[in-house]
Amino acid sequence: METTKTNHHLRKKHESIKINSSNYEREENQFAITIKKSPTEIYSFFRDFTNLPRFMKDLKEVNILSPLRSKWTVNLSLGPTVSWDAEIIHDIPGESIGWKSLDDSEVKTKGKIRFLSAPAGKGSIVLLSMDYSVPGGKPVEWLTKLKGEDPHTLVLTNLKRLKALLETGEIPTTEGQSSGREPVELH
Amino acid sequence: MKALCWEGKHSVAVKNVRDPKILNPHDAIVKVTTAAICGSDLHLYDGVIPTMEKGDILGHETMGEVMEVGPLVKRVKVGDRIVIAFDIACGSCHHCESDEFSACDNTNPNAVLAEKLYGQSGAGLFGYSHVYGGYAGGQAEFIRVPFVDTNALVIPKGIPDEKVLFLSDIFPTGYMAAENCQIKRGDTVAIWGAGPVGQMAIRSAFLLGAERVISIDHVASRLKMASESGAETIHFEEADGILDEIKYRTGGCGPDSCIDAVGMEAHGHTITASLDRVKMAVGLATDRPDALRQAMQACKKGGTLSIPGVYGGFLDKVPFGAAFGKGLTFKMGQTHTQKYMKPLLNRIMKEEIDPSFVITHRLGIEDGPDAYKAFHENKEDYIKIILKMH
Known part of the structure; x- marks a missing residue:
């Protein structure tokens, strides 16, 4: 027991140093990525929620309803279109944004993104958590399981797509490329 | 177009497949003039590299003529003769800026899968399994090249393919x-x-x-x-x-x-x-x-x-x-090809080296399946095979 306790203590200490000196506690389903843009640039891009479908997989569109409210639509290949309204619950320019679905939404979801300066001029460390694990019945399963993606993979994938889009202006893809799995007759 | 496809262990076939098209704004479509079979392709042929899928187009040593470029391509022009690096780099990320092109952060669409295996994902590679991105390779009549401005070396007129093809990899x-x-x-x-x-x-x-x-x-x-x-x-x-x-x-x-x-x-x-x-x-x-x-x-x-x-x-x-x-x-590690292409082209042009000395066989695309078999079985005679695609 004593050993376990000590190890736990050391790990906690190490983790808080690794992320930043800001005592940022890791939350469930939260991942980090380093992006070669300033916190302000990434904040501005992300704060315009109509940009989110450009890199969030399966998110079809976000319509802005008011400065704090937006309507999110997910188009699923194996299911119907699912929509919910979300509201921004905190917003600190250049630092962080939090949002969640309205209490009466069919889909329960919440997310938070935080932007920290990376060391050595490497841009920003972006911390993203997107929680789809709130009990919400079938739509939540459509969002994740049907696409073969667990919530962790979805958050990581979305972070990588955000990074690629901001650093290069495009998201890498092979969808639509040629392959011998779709042979054609020669004309 | 015709392409050499991986069909399973010890099985390669010539297949008729759709021509490639531009999928992203920094892409180019290239008409392949010459491609080569690499020793590392034999690892695929032997089925020891995981995450290959039946029908994957093989090949990562490729050169040809640019037919079409995406709207954000700046340097490479239609009509340019180019050699294509086997590893795909974005040219913008921290690693690319440090000349560590094969460690590029942004070109592997399956990076999450690669991270599960290796902790981090390297660059996407042409024709070298889905953990490296699953990009269609260059043993085909045409190839789509992402981030062509970063991944292509434009070859001056008058130098034969054979002298410069191997700037793509070996x-x-x-x-x-x-x-x-x-x-x-x-x-x-x-x-x-x-x-x-x-x-x-x-x-x-x-x-x-x-x-x-x-x-x-x-x-x-x-x-x-x-x-x-x-x-x-x-x-x-x-x-x-x-x-x-x-x-x-x-x-x-x-x-x-x-x-x-x-x-x-x-x-x-x-x-x-x-x-x-x-x-x-x-x-x-x-x-x-x-x-x-x-x-x-x-x-x-x-x-x-x-x-x-x-x-x-x-x-x-x-x-x-x-x-x-x-x-x-x-x-x-995988080669940071883009870092070496230009200086090594200079060495070729100064006649310090002519890499074509390794070529033992010059074949066509239809010979591809037999070429893989021969390369695999007869290392005495087959050292380097190049395939003329057009």
Whole structure:
């Protein structure tokens, strides 16, 4: 027991140093990525929620309803279109944004993104958590399981797509490329 | 178009597939004039690289003519003749800016999968499994090239394909392997594997100031080619104890640096090599690292081990104690091709080297399936195969 306790203590200490000196506690389903843009640039891009479908997989569109409210639509290949309204619950320019679905939404979801300066001029460390694990019945399963993606993979994938889009202006893809799995007759 | 597709272990087919199209704004579509089959393609042919899928278009040594460019392409123009790097780099991320192109952060659409296997994902590669992005390769009549401004070298008029095709992979790979040896003038470099990468490493080691190069293989024609490049040779099946022989030839010290240009499917005849075969066959090991083991044992104290040979997974019975005991430095990894293409083109244009010396066979796309089989079975005659696509 004593050993376990000590190890736990050391790990906690190490983790808080690794992320930043800001005592940022890791939350469930939260991942980090380093992006070669300033916190302000990434904040501005992300704060315009109509940009989110450009890199969030399966998110079809976000319509802005008011400065704090937006309507999110997910188009699923194996299911119907699912929509919910979300509201921004905190917003600190250049630092962080939090949002969640309205209490009466069919889909329960919440997310938070935080932007920290990376060391050595490497841009920003972006911390993203997107929680789809709130009990919400079938739509939540459509969002994740049907696409073969667990919530962790979805958050990581979305972070990588955000990074690629901001650093290069495009998201890498092979969808639509040629392959011998779709042979054609020669004309 | 026609393309060479991976159909499973020891099975490659010519298939009619859709022509590629622009998918992203920095893409180009290239009409392939010449492609080559790489020694590392044999790892795919042997089915030892995970995450290949039936129908994947093979090939990562490619050159051709630009037919179409995406709206954000700035440097490369329609009509340019280009050589295409085998690794796909974005040109913008932290690693690309540090000339570590094969470590690019942004080109592998399956990066999350790669991270599960390796902790981090490297760049996407053409025609080299889905864990490396699943990009369609260049053993086809046309190819889509992402981030063409970063991944293409424009070739001046008047230079034949054969002289520059290998800037796509094996010349930069052999050169980086030699550079990784940190050669000081007068050094002795031992190179396991006298295949095309080994041959390029031999010439590169001399270009970088090595006094002696010892080439180790068991294929007589390849050793002959190495010898013609100025290397001393050891046929490891004929030598009495390869390690003793290397030690004797280096005055008891061992080579200053060693290059493993063999990789995961070494054909050693030692006890450990036989065990590797058994373990791979029953899935207990993924790689056969016999060349690597010998290089670790042979290298001098404080020497450098450079590994351009491809490894995919978990290695068994690696003499790490020898590496630690002698304080070896290890340098390895996929080649940062884009860093080397232009300087090496200059060396070709100054006639310091003509990489086409490795070519033994010039074939067409229809010959592809037979070419893979022959390359796999007859290493005596087949050293480097190029395929004319148009």
